[in-house]
Amino acid sequence: MSTSRIRKEVDEALLGFVDRQRPALLTISDDLAPMLSALDALLGGGKRLRPAFCYWGWRAAGGADGGGIVAAAASLELLQASALIHDDVMDSSDTRRGQPSVHRRFEALHHAQEWPGDAEAFGSGTAILLGDLCLAWSGEMFETCGLDDGSRRRGRAVYDLMRTEVMCGQYLDMLEGTRGEATVATALRVVEYKSAKYTIERPLHLGAELAGARPDVTAALTGYGLPLGIAFQLRDDVLGVFGDPAETGKPAGDDLREGKRTVLVALSLEHASAAQAAALRRRLGDPELDAAGVNELRSIIEETGGLAACEEMIERYQAEAERALAAAPIDQEAHRALSELAVAATTRST
């Protein structure tokens, strides 16, 4: 299948799953309709990267085309929806995929209905519950994907590990942010667990294990997926600071206002003069940072050489991934698709 064809099939599987849940919810109560609308809106966006890597991990391991692997791969989008919804609560983010975040959406519903209680608490409470529902549904969709018990047993071990890793990675990310003392090394550890494994390596492994991959294929997918995943997240960090809001769907400088302790920031601090470091530390994490402040921080990150160092790291990890892919014992079609995905993951603008 072509990558656009897979995307379409993943979309269909995902929306089909949610459509099968819909009547159960509305039978409990019509009051649950806004939960479904919020989920529909969120799932309407997204690049379906994790399902794509899962599908090509399966194909790389010799799996044949079919609906089972597509449904298993699509279930990763529900896991990701859960992570995004909860992440936005934790970061108090206003927007996601160019729309209001789930908690802001329900806060707005509360205001619009003029309910007497606390609108903000209602918004974040609903987002916690909808994220929980997506997490439960991701497991349900995986288990009911239609692949046989033996396949799922192998895949489940990866699925379980991936969930534990991403949740731990998110905690470490928050911890570095609140301690405000990330080095390049500690920031990279967060990137490894929160992003590289979760977004690329484990989805590849999941697909591969579902297909019963040989150990050399699994190892080759790690050789390709882990550095590519790091490059992917570093690109994300650069976009979080320098990206165009029209393309990223997030307000300019949001990562700076949140004070995220990214590898980009750690590299900048490492290369900074005392004055530059002081200015960076002073303004980073200031929720009131305006456009001028964002531009000032962008300039510092460029002038220290932090941006150039980060771009250099992206290239280095990307090259490492390409070398591993070139040597991987997989067929030509999987090779070509993974090569395309590598480009899509690291040269994107959103």
Place this chain on the structure above:
Amino acid sequence: MSTSRIRKEVDEALLGFVDRQRPALLTISDDLAPMLSALDALLGGGKRLRPAFCYWGWRAAGGADGGGIVAAAASLELLQASALIHDDVMDSSDTRRGQPSVHRRFEALHHAQEWPGDAEAFGSGTAILLGDLCLAWSGEMFETCGLDDGSRRRGRAVYDLMRTEVMCGQYLDMLEGTRGEATVATALRVVEYKSAKYTIERPLHLGAELAGARPDVTAALTGYGLPLGIAFQLRDDVLGVFGDPAETGKPAGDDLREGKRTVLVALSLEHASAAQAAALRRRLGDPELDAAGVNELRSIIEETGGLAACEEMIERYQAEAERALAAAPIDQEAHRALSELAVAATTRST
């Protein structure tokens, strides 16, 4: 097995599962140790009601004793841990099972370490992630319980439904709370999904389906479990207002301060004079409610006849459950255990 013997085996299975996760977390980072400590503390408490109902559902359906059903049943405690952790964030509760709630625990860690970031956001963010981890782990523990694929396939359908129902029930609960307009009927709908099905009916069904129950057994378990579950939650509502903090592990009157729109409150409002209703509405949900205020509200709830009406409902549902149990096509041992559990669930003091 006796009920105390099951409790012990469930405890062992639960702690064994967490112990097997421990090295994976600490390999990622030592910084994850506080997450494990918080979970250990939370799992140290709890009545293990859901595992007990699951185990006796299995036995009622003719399942034989063994480690598989114990592990499957114990996984419900991780689901419950997730619900409690997230519930406490949503309600801003300070305590749980007589100890600080998870979010308050991490807020305190933040203060103790004198980290520069926002302690409250760190506390609630960590609690969201730990709740997610428990939710993921509950699924993992269920799927790796050791029962065969066919059993788990049958049980999984109940597990999936139960998770969806409890999350939807919690949303409806929060919605009634924030709209502040619950009637006895709408409050009972919340009780059905959030508590009765989740705590008793579905755990019974889960065990029964794992054992491949005959439809008449499943129906009998509903006849017993659903009214018992309602009685259980109504007892909880009464304890939330009138319970002894030394026994409940929660500060006196917390449910009143939160403004929970319980059946007890709805019954009181239904029976109240205009003056009593106005006083109840005025003070309910006041976070500053002191001991005198709590006593005043307790008096109103008694004087309206709301408390008596609620106790009467508890008795009625309990009697309904007993009648269904007496007629259930299950063996004597299961019958005796479920009869004991009915008493434990509705005449408890915590």
